[in-house]
Amino acid sequence: MATDPVPVRLDEQAASGLAHIVQQYLVQDLAEFEKKRRQAVRMRGRIAMSASDQDTSVTLDFRGDEIVIFDGECAPLDSSINGSYQALLRLLQGRANPLVEHLRGRLRVRSRPRRLFLPLRLHRLMKLTTEGNHAGRQV
Amino acid sequence: MPDIYTLAWYNALQDLLNGNPDVEKNAPRGRYKMLAELRGDGASPYVSGGKSLFFVVHFDDGSCTEYSELAESPPRKEFDFIFEFPASVFEGIAAAIVDPIEAGLKGTIKITGDMRILIRHADLVNVLYDVYAREVETGWPKGKPPYDA
Numbered sequence: 001m002a003t004d005p006v007p008v009r010l011d012e013q014a015a016s017g018l019a020h021i022v023q024q025y026l027v028q029d030l031a032e033f034e035k036k037r038r039q040a041v042r043m044r045g046r047i048a049m050s051a052s053d054q055d056t057s058v059t060l061d062f063r064g065d066e067i068v069i070f071d072g073e074c075a076p077l078d079s080s081i082n083g084s085y086q087a088l089l090r091l092l093q094g095r096a097n098p099l100v101e102h103l104r105g106r107l108r109v110r111s112r113p114r115r116l117f118l119p120l121r122l123h124r125l126m127k128l129t130t131e132g133n134h135a136g137r138q139v
Numbered sequence: 140m141p142d143i144y145t146l147a148w149y150n151a152l153q154d155l156l157n158g159n160p161d162v163e164k165n166a167p168r169g170r171y172k173m174l175a176e177l178r179g180d181g182a183s184p185y186v187s188g189g190k191s192l193f194f195v196v197h198f199d200d201g202s203c204t205e206y207s208e209l210a211e212s213p214p215r216k217e218f219d220f221i222f223e224f225p226a227s228v229f230e231g232i233a234a235a236i237v238d239p240i241e242a243g244l245k246g247t248i249k250i251t252g253d254m255r256i257l258i259r260h261a262d263l264v265n266v267l268y269d270v271y272a273r274e275v276e277t278g279w280p281k282g283k284p285p286y287d288a
Contacts, residue, residue, distance in 0.1 A: 017246035025254035056244040085240060092258050128259055 003037040005030040011070040018051070019058045019069050025092075026067060029129070039125050040067065045078035045115040047122055051085040060122070078115035081122075083107035094127035142278035143233060144185055144192065144208065153206035155274050162270070163201035165263040167256050171198045174218040175229070183226035184281035192226065220252035227286060234284040235272030239264055 008026040010019055030037050043062035050057035050073065059074035060067060073080065081088070081098060087106045090096040098119045101107040109119050141147035156162050173196045179186040186192045193212060197205035215221060224232075228247050231237030242248045243264075250257065 015246050016244065017242075017248060017250065018244045020246065021243075021250065021254050021257070024251070025258065028253060028255060051244060054241055054244050085244070089258065089261055093261075128255060 003034060003041055005037050006040045006065065006067055008067045008069070011068055014058075014069055014071045016056060016058065016071045018056050019071050022058055022060070023069050026126070029126075033129060036125055036129075039121065043118070043121055043125065045118045046074065046076065047079040047081070047118050048073040048077050049088060050080065050082045051088055052082050053084045079109070079111040079118040079122075081107055081109050081119055091123055092126055092128060094130075098123050140276040140278045142280050143230065148275070148277065149194065149206045149208060151275050152270065153203050155270050156203040156206070159266065159270060159274070161266040162203070162263070165260055165266055166198050166201040167260050168200055171219045172217060173197070173220045173222065174213065174215070176212075176221065176223045177226040177229045178223065180225040180227050182286045183230055184286070185230065186226035218252070220250065220257070223249040227284065231284045232268065233271050233277055234279075236284055239268050
């Protein structure tokens with residue numbers, strides 16, 4: 001059975017470009033890929049992504065029935081991924097893995113035991129998918 | 140040295156984009172239409188407060204086929220990407236004193252479009268910045284950023 005896309009909304013206070021980019025990206029990707037819609041429905045927890053060299057962070061709160069995006073590191077966090085803008089970009093582009101980048105010291109990945117795999121699940125959800133024609137892409 | 144926002148300046152930028160192998164290498168395949176809207180913010184001496192300046196950039200398989208100013212606001216549906224800048228921020232980028240990545244992440248530049256294409260080709264931003272900030276020699280007849288507060 002097909003899964004409807006989980007609504008992705010910005011918190012009322014979210015004004016950063018990063019929050020808007022992540023929100024548009026998730027809406028577009030979930031609309032296109034059934035597999036990612038199923039992943040998103042199953043995810044729970046609150047994870048921050050921080051571009052430390054740009055002093056910019058967003059928090060994604062996976063609630064099952066919706067995903068809410070906040071500016072900054074919004075406590076209480078279950079997980080966080082910190083690194084340079086380029087390191088985060090490589091993650092989203094699917095050119096790097098958070099665990100490997102953490103071990104190489106290019107990212108700092110933290111997680112509470114109860115949400116140990118949230119960073120890996122986030123990476124699987126958000127990394128660019130090579131298939132898909134991105135039809136109807138105009139704004 | 141063409142003055143900013145003149146036909147010669149737009150033509151010089153188009154020529155530089157087409158002469159730069161990194162643009163062709165990093166640009167997405169296919170046809171893309173981009174709209175830039177520069178909003179007068181009271182700081183820019185080139186775009187009056189409350190007014191907007193529009194220009195379009197078309198890419199076709201990595202070649203810039205159009206780089207021109209528009210007389211009025213076009214229908215937004217025609218474009219794959221829309222970049223909205225305060226005019227003084229865009230001019231700061233052209234003068235190499237504003238980092239476009241930082242401005243984009245902070246929300247000073249509002250970006251609308253297919254973010255998957257933007258993320259996949261994010262390296263193009265650095266290439267374009269180099270072209271704006273270092274390769275084109277821009278004339279600033281009414282003054283160069285940073286502007287006095």
